[in-house]
Amino acid sequence: MRLTLATDPASPDRPNEDFVGVTSGAVVLLDGAGIPSGMESGCSHGVAWYARTLGSTLLAEVTQSADPLTELLTRSIKAVVSLHDFTCDLSHPGTPSATVAMLRRTDDTLEWLVLADSVIVIDTGTAEPTVLSDDRLERTGALHRTELDALPSGTPEHSEALRRYIEIMRGHRNREGGFWVASADPLAAERSLTGSVPTERVRSAALLSDGASRLTDLFGLVTWRQLLDLLTHEGPHELIAQVRAAERDDPYGSHRPRHKTHDDATAALWTFR
């Protein structure tokens, strides 16, 4: 397999809450949901720990078992719960959570799974690539962030509105009619979106945290096809460099409202032929 990847924290003085890892036949990408300072989570380990522990557990599962991806994720969520349910309050509404995007190659198919807002883009040689995303988080968020989007990023007012927004979103997390994300409830794994593509049709497949996919889905600066071409010809680090440049051009989010001026950004490209 040929795989290239890059990951970059939003800020050099904060841990990267994205996780990416590969085996000889699978790729796993997680994006831990950041918790602003001053908000409680009930967990002493933190979001970066949650994302890398769940991610590495899922990687281990995928090397051990051919079970469906949702079952591997169910078992992984349960395993991570068992690592800290005796020290942390996992019933807390702010308990750490992470998005999941994963690919597994079997003899003749490429299986995919997405949960919450990380994105998979598959190039099958058609004009438009296939974009696999779970928009339940985005649809739920859009109902509640009018006030937040109207405020300049990086101001105390924006930080306060972000805290209120996150409180509201916690009430919709892992509930029917809301959105689903990997956290303390294994049921979320069954709510993942999944599917498969015949491997012979696949040229390449990209996995992106929302900090990297924003070049297309938030900023609209390139199409999905152009994003794949950028990954293929210039590499994941160049995609992230272009994201950072676009963020610097709009530091207060006045043209492109967003929760964070910069976000952890991760991109992986798996090339098949």
Ligand SMILES: [Zn+2]
């Ligand atoms: Zn904990």
